[in-house]
Amino acid sequence: MKYLKQFGIILLISFIGEMLHVLLPLPVPASIYGIAILFLCLECKIIKVEDIKETSVFLIEIMPVMFIPAAVGLMDSWKIIRPSLLPYGIITVVTTVAVMAVSGRVVQFIMRRRGKRCPEEMNPGGRDRGNYE
Amino acid sequence: MNEFFETSVFFGVFISLLSYGLGIVLKKKWKLAIFNPLLIAVAVTILCLCLLHVDYAVYKEGAACISFLLTPATICLAVPLYEQIELLKKNYKAIMIGIISGVLTSLTSVFLLVLLFRMDYASYVTLLPKSITTAIGMGVSEELGGYVPITVAVIIVTGVIGNMLAETICKVFKISDPVAKGVAIGSSSHAIGTAKAMEMGDVEGAMSSLSIVVSGILTVIGANVFAQFM
Numbered sequence: 001m002k003y004l005k006q007f008g009i010i011l012l013i014s015f016i017g018e019m020l021h022v023l024l025p026l027p028v029p030a031s032i033y034g035i036a037i038l039f040l041c042l043e044c045k046i047i048k049v050e051d052i053k054e055t056s057v058f059l060i061e062i063m064p065v066m067f068i069p070a071a072v073g074l075m076d077s078w079k080i081i082r083p084s085l086l087p088y089g090i091i092t093v094v095t096t097v098a099v100m101a102v103s104g105r106v107v108q109f110i111m112r113r114r115g116k117r118c119p120e121e122m123n124p125g126g127r128d129r130g131n132y133e
Numbered sequence: 134m135n136e137f138f139e140t141s142v143f144f145g146v147f148i149s150l151l152s153y154g155l156g157i158v159l160k161k162k163w164k165l166a167i168f169n170p171l172l173i174a175v176a177v178t179i180l181c182l183c184l185l186h187v188d189y190a191v192y193k194e195g196a197a198c199i200s201f202l203l204t205p206a207t208i209c210l211a212v213p214l215y216e217q218i219e220l221l222k223k224n225y226k227a228i229m230i231g232i233i234s235g236v237l238t239s240l241t242s243v244f245l246l247v248l249l250f251r252m253d254y255a256s257y258v259t260l261l262p263k264s265i266t267t268a269i270g271m272g273v274s275e276e277l278g279g280y281v282p283i284t285v286a287v288i289i290v291t292g293v294i295g296n297m298l299a300e301t302i303c304k305v306f307k308i309s310d311p312v313a314k315g316v317a318i319g320s321s322s323h324a325i326g327t328a329k330a331m332e333m334g335d336v337e338g339a340m341s342s343l344s345i346v347v348s349g350i351l352t353v354i355g356a357n358v359f360a361q362f363m
Contacts, residue, residue, distance in 0.1 A: 007205075010205045010208060010209060011205060013208055014204045014205045014208055017204070017208065018204075027269055027272030027273065027276065027353055028269065028349075028350075029204075029266065029268030029269055029272075030204055030268075031203070031204045031207035031208055031266070031268065032266070032268075032269070032345075032346055032349060034204065034205075034207065034208035034211075035207065035208055035210055035211045035214070035342070035346060036211075036346070037208075038208050038209075038211035038212070039211040039214055039215055042211065042212070042215040043215065043218075049212060049215065049216065052209070052212065053212070055209075056209035056212045057212075059202060059205060059206040059209045060206060060209050060210065060212075060213075060328075060331050060338070061331075062202075062206070063203075063206045063207075063324070063327075063328045063331070064153070064170065064171045064296070064325070064328040064329075065149065065150065065153050065174070065199060066199050066200060066202050066203040066206060067171060067203075067289070067292065067293075067324075067325050067328070068149045068152075068153065068171070068174050068175060068178060068196070068199065069145075069149065069192070069193055069196040069197070069199055069200045070200065070267070070285075070289060071171070071175040071289045071293065072149075072175055072178050072179055072182070072189065072192065072193075072196075073189060073193070073285070073286075073289075074175070074179070074286055074289065074290070075179045075182065075183070075189055076189045076282075077282045077283065077285065077286040080280065080282060080283060081283055081286055084252070084256070087246075087250040087252060087256075088256075088260075088283070088287060090246070090250075091242075091243060091246045091247070091250070091260055091263075092260075092263065092287050092290050092291055092294065093294060094242065094246060095238075095239055095242040095243055095246070095260075095263065095264070095291075096263075096264065096291050096294045096295055096298075096321050096322060097294075097298065097302060097321075098238050098239075098242050099235045099238045099239045099242070099264055099317075099320055099321035100235075100295065100298075100299070100302050100303075100306075100317045100318065100320075100321035100322070101302060101305075101306040101308075101317070102234055102235060102238040103231045103232060103234055103235030103238070103316050103317045103320040103321065103344075104231070104302075104303065104306060104308035104313045104314060104316065104317030105306060105308060105313070106227075106230060106231045106234045106235075107224075107227045107228060107230075107231030107310070107312060107313040107316045107317070108308055108309070108310045108313035110226065110227035110230055110231070111224055111227045111310060111312065111313065114226075114227070
């Protein structure tokens with residue numbers, strides 16, 4: 001029963017998110033509304049983390065698998081992309097690497113400059129901070 | 134035989150899980166970024182469908198129950214976010230500036246590279262929402278007049294690249310802080326990257342989830358501004 005109840009709560013929030021997506025004229029998908037709703041429910045203690053913990057851990061763990069069907073769709077869009085594959089490919093790779101490098105460096109730079117360097121708190125789980133340097 | 138694969142209820146899901154399992158085995162054996170389980174799964178599944186002459190539409194119908202879980206799973210990302218809220222509050226300035234700089238980097242680099250390759254306006258707006266989650270990105274592309282199927286393909290490839298290269302990029306650019314790693318992965322490669330961030334740790338996962346939401350919203354505004362530049 002525990003898992004059924006947990007999954008039920010998550011589906012209810014998905015459903016509310018879906019409704020908001022249809023009702024509100026914004027380009028926001030159901031899942032984003034859902035994250036906001038669940039977060040607020042947790043903050044306001046309407047839902048306790050224990051009420052959904054195991055199921056949410058499981059769903060997040062198997063999340064990569066859920067992208068397979070959409071990504072396999074590339075075999076269909078292949079025909080449209082093929083003529084300009086090179087520019088699309090280069091732009092996709094270059095911008096992805098650039099965004100990751102810039103946003104990560106900026107966050108790290110600001111956090112360190114502000115002197116909030118406290119390895120214990122920044123590093124839950126005891127990962128070694130100096131690992132890469 | 135081909136008919137059997139087309140009508141089978143379990144074929145689509147089974148082939149997806151099997152190929153993902155194969156990806157995990159390969160990743161364990163050779164710890165190279167190219168043996169990314171998601172990438173292997175997609176490649177093997179496409180190969181199987183081609184060899185067995187099964188159309189994508191047929192496969193998609195069979196695998197619909199996997200995609201069905203995507204919205205509930207994405208919503209669950211609120212849990213790590215809630216659990217890490219103190220860390221977020223403490224560093225909100227750094228996190229927000231990081232996400233904003235990520236969004237601006239994405240839009241600017243697309244703009245410059247499109248100019249470099251002399252591509253047209255439609256291709257430009259097709260690429261603008263490439264780093265955000267598919268559902269929002271599709272909306273942006275459609276509204277601005279881009280090719281929606283290409284936007285979807287580019288967004289997915291972006292995610293897979295992020296998922297595949299996250300560890301390498303963080304290493305090369307010396308991004309060692311979990312908060313910074315999470316923001317970097319979420320802003321650049323949305324939910325598919327976040328799946329990787331969740332594997333790296335709770336803090337990475339939470340920050341990555343937050344970045345999907347914030348960068349998604351900022352990109353809607355930013356893409357509309359950047360669309361005027363061309």
